[in-house]
Amino acid sequence: MQSNKVLVTGAAGFVGYFLSKRLCAEGFEVTGLDNLNDYYEVSLKEARLKELLPLANFSFHQGDLTDAVFINELFEKGKFDYIIHLAAQAGVRYSIENPKAYIESNISGFLNVLEACRKYTCKHLIYASSSSVYGANVKMPFAVQDAVDHPVSLYAATKKSNELMAHTYSHLYGIPTTGLRFFTVYGPYGRPDMAYFSFTRDILSGKPIKVFNFGKMKRDFTYIDDIVEGIYRLIPHIPAVNSTLWDANTPDPSASFAPYRVFNIGNNEPVELNRFIEVLEEHLGKKAKRELLPMQDGDVVATYADISPLQREVGFKPSTSIEKGLAEFVKWYRSYYKVK
Secondary structure (H helix, E strand, C coil): CCCCEEEEECCCCHHHHHHHHHHHHCCCEEEEEECCCCCCCHHHHHHHHHHHCCCCCEEEEECCCCCHHHHHHHHHHHCCCEEEECCCCCCCCHHHHCHHHHHHHHHHHHHHHHHHHHHCCCCEEEEEEEHHHHCCCCCCCECCCCCCCCCCCHHHHHHHHHHHHHHHHHHHHCCCEEEEEECCEECCCCCCCCHHHHHHHHHHHCCCEEEEHHHCCEECCEEHHHHHHHHHHHCCCCCCCCHHHCCCCCCCCCCCCCCEEEEEECCCCCEEHHHHHHHHHHHHCCCCCEEEECCCCCCCCECCECCHHHHHHHCCCCCCCHHHHHHHHHHHHHHHHCCC
């Protein structure tokens, strides 16, 4: 793939860090943006950045999505070919405690990105949605053809809103947009607020772990390398206007008359939480003390991605088992935190 200018928002975040490394290795000129907020330990974001900054074709700007003037100036100077928008206020449960942060970052911030894409044209905007948009749906696997009108957390509602906003701008201004519904991404340098990360910390320190829904939840755990591969493959696959796929009498949520697409990006193989913990215990060489608890507000029993549209589009096929993925995470965790 020829060299192109790419803006990666949330570049100091988990997915943004690994994607930026991959794009630089592939010869892209990558500009990273992050506000380095303290939702989780800033030192981890700084450690990721420390790995990125020496790369010859990587540059970094610290700033906030909600600063429209800053975003406009960044786009005007950058003249980006592609925008990969990963920055957001993450976390389902935190959205119950601090809803305003989600409206500011995920709604107002995304609006500023869309407006900048309108003013300073880009070839393709790829943005992070979430499996949480499926909300109260119970039909498995979750498919992009399914309606997603019943979110069970404000975080999910903001991600659904992002998809609606992107469609509007694709329709009004011809901006090609692709939304990616991520399914439980894990791996080295991951987010400390994720369960597998806190489980590892607590198991090693001998503290009990909180296991919600008595460990009977299922998640489509997706390893970071598989996620990055899927995003990378999608960059040149720019959505086009295709009215033949659209029937206004029977509208399909996965189709559009605008240059707009949405895909699931997951492992397509859900694993019960109890099994996930067992594999983690095996790699840590230590048993967990489990505190079994009922479901939390805003959570769902299971996630399971139908990835067939993404397979057809770019040949996406995740290849990392939880055994291999958790082995890599534990290896990194012991090294990074210097624990045995």
